[in-house]
Amino acid sequence: xxxxxxxxxxxxxxxxxxxxxxxxxxxxxxxxxxxxxxxxxxxxxxxxxxxxxxxxxxxxxxxxxxxxxxxxxxxxxxxxxxxxxxxxxxxxxxxxxxxxxxxxxxxxxxxxxxxxxxxxxxxxxxxxxxxxxxxxxxxxxxxxxxxxxxxxxxxxxxxxxxxxxxxxxxxxxxxxxxxxxxxxxxxxxxxxxxxxxxxxxxxxxxxxxxxxxxxxxxxxxxxxxxxxxxxxxxxxxxxxxxxxxxxxxxxxxxxxxxxxxxxxxxxxxxxxxxxxxxxxxxxxxxxxxxxxxxxxxxxxxxxxxxxxxxxxxxxxxxxxxxxxxxxxxxxxxxxxxxxxxxxxxxxxxxxxxxxxxxxxx
Amino acid sequence: xxxxxxxxxxxxxxxxxxxxxxxxxxxxxxxxxxxxxxxxxxxxxxxxxxxxxxxxxxxxxxxxxxxxxxxxxxxxxxxxxxxxxxxxxxxxxxxxxxxxxxxxxxxxxxxxxxxxxxxxxxxxxxxxxxxxxxxxxxxxxxxxxxxxxxxxxxxxxxxxxxxxxxxxxxxxxxxxxxxxxxxxxxxxxxxxxxxxxxxxxxxxxxxxxxxxxxxxxxxxxxxxxxxxxxxxxxxxxxxxxxxxxxxxxxxxxxxxxxxxxxxxxxxxxxxxxxxxxxxxxxxxxxxxxxxxxxxxxxxxxxxxxxxxxxxxxxxxxxxxxxxxxxxxxxxxxxxxxxxxxxxxxxxxxxxxxxxxxxxxx
Numbered sequence: 001x002x003x004x005x006x007x008x009x010x011x012x013x014x015x016x017x018x019x020x021x022x023x024x025x026x027x028x029x030x031x032x033x034x035x036x037x038x039x040x041x042x043x044x045x046x047x048x049x050x051x052x053x054x055x056x057x058x059x060x061x062x063x064x065x066x067x068x069x070x071x072x073x074x075x076x077x078x079x080x081x082x083x084x085x086x087x088x089x090x091x092x093x094x095x096x097x098x099x100x101x102x103x104x105x106x107x108x109x110x111x112x113x114x115x116x117x118x119x120x121x122x123x124x125x126x127x128x129x130x131x132x133x134x135x136x137x138x139x140x141x142x143x144x145x146x147x148x149x150x151x152x153x154x155x156x157x158x159x160x161x162x163x164x165x166x167x168x169x170x171x172x173x174x175x176x177x178x179x180x181x182x183x184x185x186x187x188x189x190x191x192x193x194x195x196x197x198x199x200x201x202x203x204x205x206x207x208x209x210x211x212x213x214x215x216x217x218x219x220x221x222x223x224x225x226x227x228x229x230x231x232x233x234x235x236x237x238x239x240x241x242x243x244x245x246x247x248x249x250x251x252x253x254x255x256x257x258x259x260x261x262x263x264x265x266x267x268x269x270x271x272x273x274x275x276x277x278x279x280x281x282x283x284x285x286x287x288x289x290x291x292x293x294x295x296x297x298x299x300x301x302x303x304x305x306x307x308x309x310x311x312x313x314x315x316x317x318x319x320x321x322x323x324x325x326x327x328x329x330x331x332x333x334x335x336x337x338x339x340x341x342x343x344x345x346x347x348x349x350x351x352x353x354x355x356x357x358x359x360x361x
Numbered sequence: 362x363x364x365x366x367x368x369x370x371x372x373x374x375x376x377x378x379x380x381x382x383x384x385x386x387x388x389x390x391x392x393x394x395x396x397x398x399x400x401x402x403x404x405x406x407x408x409x410x411x412x413x414x415x416x417x418x419x420x421x422x423x424x425x426x427x428x429x430x431x432x433x434x435x436x437x438x439x440x441x442x443x444x445x446x447x448x449x450x451x452x453x454x455x456x457x458x459x460x461x462x463x464x465x466x467x468x469x470x471x472x473x474x475x476x477x478x479x480x481x482x483x484x485x486x487x488x489x490x491x492x493x494x495x496x497x498x499x500x501x502x503x504x505x506x507x508x509x510x511x512x513x514x515x516x517x518x519x520x521x522x523x524x525x526x527x528x529x530x531x532x533x534x535x536x537x538x539x540x541x542x543x544x545x546x547x548x549x550x551x552x553x554x555x556x557x558x559x560x561x562x563x564x565x566x567x568x569x570x571x572x573x574x575x576x577x578x579x580x581x582x583x584x585x586x587x588x589x590x591x592x593x594x595x596x597x598x599x600x601x602x603x604x605x606x607x608x609x610x611x612x613x614x615x616x617x618x619x620x621x622x623x624x625x626x627x628x629x630x631x632x633x634x635x636x637x638x639x640x641x642x643x644x645x646x647x648x649x650x651x652x653x654x655x656x657x658x659x660x661x662x663x664x665x666x667x668x669x670x671x672x673x674x675x676x677x678x679x680x681x682x683x684x685x686x687x688x689x690x691x692x693x694x695x696x697x698x699x700x701x702x703x704x705x706x707x708x709x710x711x712x713x714x715x716x717x718x719x720x721x722x
Contacts, residue, residue, distance in 0.1 A: 005395035009402045012603055017389065020397055024388040028381045034366035034681065036381055038562040038608075041370045041684060074435040074564060075585055078599035082583030110584055196600055201399040203435060203564045203602025222443030222586070223471055224436055238439035239557055241564025241602060242373055247399075320395065323402060 006345035009323035010153055010298060011176070012196040014340040019250045037246045042239050051240075054249030061255055062178075064185050064208060071207040071227065072235040072245050077103075077175045077194040079225070080205060081110035084171060084190065086221040088213060089115040089144050096120040096143040096168070100159075101128050101152035102329060103173060111147070114218075118143065128155050130290035134163055145169040145189060151177035151295050153197070154327045156287070156334065158295035162187045169213055176297050178206070179255060179339060181265035189213055197297070198338050200248030203241045255339065264339055271337050271346045272296040278350040284308075284357040302332035308360055309333070319352055321345075367706035370684035371514055371659060372537070373557040375701040380611045398607045403600050412601075415610030422613060422622055423539075425546050425569060432568040432588065433596040433606050438464075438536045438555040440586070441566060442471035445532060445551065447582040449574060450476040450505050457481040457504040457529070461520075462489050462513035463690060464534060472508070475579075479504065489516050491651035495524055506530040506550060512538035512656050514558070515688045517648070517695065519656035523548045530574055537658050539567070540616060540700060542626035550574055558658070559699050561609030564602045616700065625700055632698050632707045633657040639711040645669075645718040663693035669721055670694070680713055682706075 007014040030037050033046060040047040055070050064070060075083075084107075089095055093115045097108045099122035111117050121137040123130060139146065146165040151158040153176040162184065163170060169189025178193040185191065190209045196202035207227065214228040223229055229237050258264060276294060279285045279301050287294065287301045303309060309325075312333070316324050326332040337346055368375040391398050394407060401408040416431050425431060436444075445468075450456060454476045458469045460483035472478050482498040484491060500507065507526040512519040514537040523545065524531060530550025539554040546552065551570045557563035568588065575589040584590055590598050619625060637655060640646045640662050648655065648662045664670060670686075673694070677685050687693040698707060 003395060004389065007396050007400055009400065012400060012402060012600060014400050015397060020389045020399075024385055027385040027388065028365065028378065034364055035368050035683070036376060038381075039368050039370065039373060039375050042373060042563070044370075044684075074437070074440075074602075076435075076599045079435075079583065079585040082585060086583070113581060194600065201602075201604050202403070202600045203605055220474060220581070222440065222447070222583075224440040224443060225583070238437045239373065239555065239563045241435075241562075241605070242557075243562050243604065244564055244602070322396070323405075 003320060005320040005322045006341070006348055007322050008335045008337065008341065008345070008349070010197070010327070010334060010336040011194070012202045013336060013338050015201070015247075016251065016254050016340045019247065019254050022250055023247055038243045040242065042236055042242050047242055050246050050249055051234075054245055054252055057249065057252035057256060058206070061252060061261055062183055062185055062208070067211050068185060069209050069211060069214070069227075069231040071209065071230045072240055073205050073207055073230060074203065074241055076202070076205050077173055077192060078106070080173070080192045080207070081107045082114070083225045083227075084145075084147065084192075085111045085114035086225055087217045087227050088169070088171070088190070089218070090216065091218065092116075093144045094118060094140065094142050096139050096146040098137070098146070098148040098163075099123060100131055100149055100157055101155035103152055103154065104147075104149040107147060107149065107173060120146070123157065126290070128157060129288050131157060131159055131293045137163070139165060139168070143168055145171045147171040147173075149173045151297055153298050153336075154330060156289055156295040156298045156300040157293050158297070160292060169210065176336075176338075179261060179264065180268050180297055182261040195244060195248055197336070200251050201244045204244040204248060267343060268296050268337070268339070271341070271343055272299065274346050274350055275299050275335060275337065278353055282353070282357055282361075284361045285353060297338055298334060298336050300326055300330065300332060300334045306331070311360070312356055315356055316352060319348065321349055321352060364681060366681040366683045367702070367709055368683050369696040369698065369702065369706070369710070371558070371688070371695060371697040372555070373563045374697055374699050376562070376608075377612065377615050377701045380608065380615050383611055384608055399604045401603065403597055403603050408603060411607050411610055412595075415606060415613055418610065418613035418617060419567070422616055423544055423546055423569070428572050429546060430570050430572060430575070430588075430592040432570065432591045433601055434566050434568055434591060435564065435602055437563070437566050438534055438553060439467070441534070441553045441568070442468045443475070444586045444588075445506075445508065445553075446472045446475035447586055448578045448588050449530070449532070449551070450579070451577065452579065453477075454505045455479060455501065455503050457500050457507040459498070459507070459509040459524075460484060461492055461510055461518055462516035464513055464515065465508075465510040468508060468510065468534060481507070484518065487651070489518060490649050492518060492520055492654045498524075500526060500529070504529055506532045508532040508534075510534045512658055514659050514697075515691060517650055517656040517659045517661040518654050519658070521653060530571065537697075537699075540622060540625065541629050541658055543622045556605060556609055558697070561612050562605045565605040565609060628704060629657050629698070629700070632702070632704055633660065635707050635711055636660050636696060636698065639714055643714070643718055643722075645722045646714060658699055659695060659697050661687055661691065661693060661695045667692075672721070673717055676717060677713060680709065682710055682713060
């Protein structure tokens with residue numbers, strides 16, 4: 001068996017090795033029951049126990065208040081881009097959206113098909129290298145909610161603060177930042193996150209929704225996209241993605257064993273400090289993002305000369321440092337350093353970057 | 362490690378042991394690449410290779426004509442109940458539906474929210490114990506398509522013929538019968554099937570759609586629910602359920618190794634004959650379905666005295682025969698004998714049924 005690589009993929013992303021080992025050990029025979037989790041009825045006592053424990057562990061990790069529902073759904077964040085207006089906008093309603101990059105613009109584009117979108121602030125004026133301060137936001141009085149993207153996975157831009165939107169429901173795409181540190185869920189109306197970065201495998205999206213936002217779906221919202229139907233059925237209106245739910249549950253247990261989100265915050269902070277310090281101290285690598293708005297999870301960087309990209313990536317791969325190529329829309333490099341990417345991976349990357357700079361700088 | 366049980370669950374259902382063993386062996390390290398399939402970018406060469414091979418194997422198994430797209434989507438068959446009218450009905454359009462049981466009625470209910478549904482035939486007059494012959498169908502001239510449910514998973518009612526609907530697109534929910542035997546795909550406009558019965562794990566739904574039916578989505582159909590968007594992006598408009606797709610691919614390879622769908626037809630025919638013969642020969646067990654319309658995959662049966670249900674199930678469980686309890690809406694027993702349920706499982710069940718009847722008959 002070959003050595004496991006260090007995987008800097010933006011998603012589907014690295015998973016904790018200990019979690020994969022548990023899943024492997026019980027793949028044909030879960031806890032002596034003689035069958036795989038994948039072969040269990042979603043309504044069996046065994047699977048319902050797995051599902052409920054996963055929800056409770058996630059609630060504990062994030063200290064989710066009791067007036068919020070936690071939903072385990074399908075379709076990823078992209079399906080949420082439609083599902084949110086279909087559930088919250090009403091007929092011909094209006095919402096405020098903040099544009100900080102590619103993912104927030106995708107959310108804006110889809111929401112515009114269901115009602116009026118007011119782009120209350122945009123990072124465009126900063127070339128998407130900085131987040132507009134709240135003093136620049138033009139929130140509208142009649143918005144049904146305010147949507148933003150706390151972390152832009154491609155741009156590498158992250159809010160280190162939670163917007164104050166008064167009594168409007170704040171809606172956040174936390175796909176690439178959820179569980180990276182503690183969060184005050186009570187500040188939000190709705191949080192959603194595709195699983196394949198910090199939660200588990202792809203094919204699952206977690207929605208945390210304040211209960212007073214349920215029951216407002218548009219009359220033609222597909223039943224499967226109505227949050228209140230999912231909430232009333234414990235996310236089992238139909239067969240859920242059982243294996244992804246189970247594996248996410250193993251990750252929640254692993255996070256608790258690491259010491260919860262306070263511990264992850266310390267580790268993730270150390271990881272991002274090391275990587276940005278290495279970039280900032282070098283003559284070869286640059287990160288364009290305003291220092292206060294740099295993402296902890298997705299660190300894009302460029303080499304001074306594009307012609308060095310290929311040898312850099314080839315050398316990285318030789319050393320077992322995988323998936324460092326930046327998103328095709330922006331080029332350069334990107335290191336995604338989610339919870340499951342250990343500090344040792346960042347150490348190995350930083351050492352390689354120094355070695356490469358010495359050779360090519 | 363305990364013995365693997367015989368699992369008669371209606372879904373999520375049994376998976377071939379050989380497939381689970383392969384998945385287990387490469388769970389942490391796929392083909393020496395040092396990472397799990399779950400950790401691969403869906404746009405990596407490795408995963409694209411896995412995805413394309415899965416699609417090709419499915420096309421080969423079903424001899425899918427080249428003018429059909431094969432899509433790997435999320436949300437299960439229940440999401441298709443909305444997605445089909447959103448894509449095919451147009452604004453205020455009309456469609457014909459055939460009512461043969463609980464699942465077709467769910468499809469009817471959801472479609473009715475998007476246009477006019479003409480129930481062209483119903484098994485209600487037969488207490489859902491027989492399928493109305495085509496001479497009883499009242500198809501309408503203006504239907505955009507004709508929808509039916511070739512196999513009713515709960516009722517245990519199955520079409521052994523393909524309806525003739527002229528030049529209307531025939532749409533079929535094949536969740537619990539796909540891949541159980543050869544199929545003439547060219548007779549259909551659209552076939553859909555939730556994976557968790559005969560395809561793979563839950564969280565995946567396969568759609569096979571004739572290309573001329575693409576590009577007709579309603580203006581407010583969510584982008585993620587538009588078949589033409591999925592088709593144009595190779596089912597990767599956003600991150601697909603990669604592990605479920607991979608595992609389904611392993612099952613398609615396994616089916617090819619078994620000899621393809623002709624071989625599965627022989628095996629499945631033998632399995633269903635044995636089980637129905639045991640029921641029909643007994644004084645204790647009954648199946649109410651018209652013999653010509655009996656399901657090969659889902660075999661419901663009742664004991665002459667309901668008070669024997671509990672001891673029957675307890676004795677079955679002691680012998681490693683699991684999930685024989687019928688659906689809560691109909692009671693009694695149900696044995697789902699999908700592709701991955703071996704003939705030995707049916708033999709063990711038939712032997713137990715005889716033993717139980719001797720003791721309690």
